[in-house]
Amino acid sequence: MQIFNTQIELEGFLSKIRKKGIKLGFVPTMGALHEGHIDLVKRSVEENDYTIVSIYVNELQFNNTNDFINYPISKDRDVEMLKSVSCDAVFMPNKEVMYPKNFKKITLDIGMLNKVFEGPLRPGHFDGVLQVVYRLFDYIKPNTAYFGLKDYQQCLVIKALKNEFFNSIHLVFCPTVRTESGLAMSSRNQRLSSTGLIEAAFIYKVLTTIRDLSVHIEAFDALKYGRHLFIQKNIEIEYLEFANADTLMPGKNWFKKNKNIVLVAVYIEGVRLIDNIVF
Ligand code: PAF
Numbered sequence: 001m002q003i004f005n006t007q008i009e010l011e012g013f014l015s016k017i018r019k020k021g022i023k024l025g026f027v028p029t030m031g032a033l034h035e036g037h038i039d040l041v042k043r044s045v046e047e048n049d050y051t052i053v054s055i056y057v058n059e060l061q062f063n064n065t066n067d068f069i070n071y072p073i074s075k076d077r078d079v080e081m082l083k084s085v086s087c088d089a090v091f092m093p094n095k096e097v098m099y100p101k102n103f104k105k106i107t108l109d110i111g112m113l114n115k116v117f118e119g120p121l122r123p124g125h126f127d128g129v130l131q132v133v134y135r136l137f138d139y140i141k142p143n144t145a146y147f148g149l150k151d152y153q154q155c156l157v158i159k160a161l162k163n164e165f166f167n168s169i170h171l172v173f174c175p176t177v178r179t180e181s182g183l184a185m186s187s188r189n190q191r192l193s194s195t196g197l198i199e200a201a202f203i204y205k206v207l208t209t210i211r212d213l214s215v216h217i218e219a220f221d222a223l224k225y226g227r228h229l230f231i232q233k234n235i236e237i238e239y240l241e242f243a244n245a246d247t248l249m250p251g252k253n254w255f256k257k258n259k260n261i262v263l264v265a266v267y268i269e270g271v272r273l274i275d276n277i278v279f
Contacts, residue, residue, distance in 0.1 A: 026142030032072040036185035061128030207277040238265035
């Protein structure tokens, strides 16, 4: 597996690949890889001639300094995991490579996406994601890029970025990978104790309960019951809401089949965890 640290090395190599018409798949990550990431890499390896993964903990997207400082880093382990699934290359830039002194920030109005759920709660977060993904797409110019649907709102933000600047890049959004207990795979899970991991599995139980209740009762009552379940377990809820799965516009009554999304953010042992379910 090739390892690139600078844009010059990367560009030199990728320009040769592009000339040969090789299909390039790309998986952007912040490292601390888990089965969710590996699932994206496997899909890219299957669907492309060459797969590149980036590992860069993007300070710009952290609205909370502590969260940035505590973000798990496991580069050697990450590299081994990538090798084991036949990933072809990894791009691991430092801050100077990612954001050189003269770099120009892009601006993109993502409208509603900045006004709901993660938008207002994590000011600057999506702008940070847009800056880094713009730069990565621009450096790598993949044919296809892969993202996980656990970060559902991020997927819609990336779609807006693609539509504005990178029409030729094909996006693939992959289903959330879960542990047997239902817990969504996340790098943040590494910060939970074994008790915390058991508690965190409750998140998906609440989501599936709400989904199952949606056949019988109105959204307001189903969500109220879901919140009650978290409160009973002393789990701090930041939000538990439903919206239109295409637009994230909040609604009053359930939407049509497969157009509902319930999104949740909770704190367990001080770690912020998000998840969602579409039905
Ligand atoms: O989902 C992530 O890991 C990050 O937000 C991303 C897309 C790699 C940008 O830093």
